Amino acid sequence: MDLNQFLPYQLSILSLKISNGIAEHYQDQFGINISEWRVLVILYKNPDVTxxxxxxxxQMDKVRISRTLKTLVQKGYVAQRPHPLDARAKNYELNDRGQYLMRAVIPDALRYEEELLSQLTSDERDQLSHLIGKFNRILK
Amino acid sequence: MDLNQFLPYQLSILSLKISNGIAEHYQDQFGINISEWRVLVILYKNPDVTxxxxxxxxQMDKVRISRTLKTLVQKGYVAQRPHPLDARAKNYELNDRGQYLMRAVIPDALRYEEELLSQLTSDERDQLSHLIGKFNRILK
DNA sequence: TATTTTTTGTTTCAAATGAAACTAAATATT
DNA sequence: AATATTTAGTTTCATTTGAAACAAAAAATA
Incomplete structure (x- = not known):
């Protein structure tokens, strides 16, 4: 019954450790916070999202998402268009400025990740990505 | 350059998924929030901590810790004593009520973890615990 | 040993957060 | 078709958060 090993606890500490370091860097370097970063990543990968x-x-709260999108539109990184099938929703996507931003931020982010992952063996890297995938499937 | 795979991002989503579910349960069942839970775990494992x-x-913020400790003392789970060597600091430890609480909470927490881990193979469980340990060493 | 710097923890205050209430539209039910 | 229910998103408001300023003690330096 070793609570030091308690998984959710360990995982949240680990996640905090990693994002604490990153958050400050993003703010200083690009003027975006973690919420904005997360939404930008989604928009970068997905053409039309609500x-x-x-x-x-x-897994973010809907209020937070609503406000983050508003901010990103105000900052001029994101365009919003009416949803073709649902008048309540809007479609969001990166505009040119947003694309440009992401092309600056992503290499930076990947460099950080690289630095972290370089300290794992190739087997460990495989295991890690396998485990993350598996957890995400387990947790719906 | 697959951002879906971006580790810090993946990890924070995963960690959120897991703690979102847990937080509500702890609040309902035991009236403690995540900050309190984290501090209680530390106090359960360590006799005299500052x-x-x-x-x-x-990895929690010092303001948050200060306030969480104050709350836990007020709720009657934690005793505080002067630090023998440093007059600025205090030593904290679980009192009887705190011990009693943890003996109720821990099995509950472990049951949740069990449920999660039961969906991994024995190899995957080993890999997971190895990776968490390794990351914590890497990240100081 | 007097003075400066650093460390530990708390308080203040402005910003971030999210539950609850709300609007408006879509879907289901009668 | 009319009405009720559910869903998508926003606003309000009370709470949580943490940066910055602070107090008090310890450690370092002169």
Whole structure:
């Protein structure tokens, strides 16, 4: 009964450790916070997403998503268009400025990840990505 | 350059997924929030800890720790005593009520973890615990 | 040993957060 | 078709959060 090993606890500490370091860097370097970063990643990968879809993909609160999208539109990184099938929803996508931003941020992010992953063996890297995938499937 | 695979991002989503589910349960069942839970875990494992030590162990902000400890003392789960060597600091430890609480909470927490881990193979479980340990060493 | 710097922890205050209530539209039910 | 229910997203408001300023003690330096 070793609580030091308690998984959710360990995982949240680990996740905090990693994102604490990253958050400050993003703010200083690009003027975006973690919420904005998460939403930008989704928008970068997905052409037309609604707030609901972002909620599903990020596990973020809908209020937070609503406000983050508003900010990103105000900052001029994101375009919003009416949803063709649902008048309540909007489709969001990166505009040119957003694309440009992401092309600056991503290499930076990947460099950080690289630095972290370089300290794992190739087997460990495989295991890690396998485990993350598996957990995400388990947790719906 | 697959951002879906971006580790810090994946990890924070995963960690959120897991703790979102847990947080509500702890609040309903035991009236404690995640901050309190984290500090209680530390106090359960360590006999005499200061706020500083808790910060090191949990990655939590010092203001949050200060307030969480105050709450836990008020709720009657934690005793505080002057630090023998440093008049600025205090030593904290679970009192009887705190011990009693943890003996109720822990089996519950472990049951949840069990449920999660039962969906991994024995190899995957080993890999997971190895990886968490390794990351924690890498990240100081 | 007097003075400066650093460390530990708390308080203040402005910003971030999210539950609850709300609007408006879509879907289901009668 | 009319009405009720559910869904998508926003606003309000009370709470949580943490940066910055602070107090007090310890450690370092002169």
């Amino acid at each position: 707030a609901k879809r972002i909620a599903q993909l990020t | 706020a500083k030590r808790i910060a090191q162990l949990t």
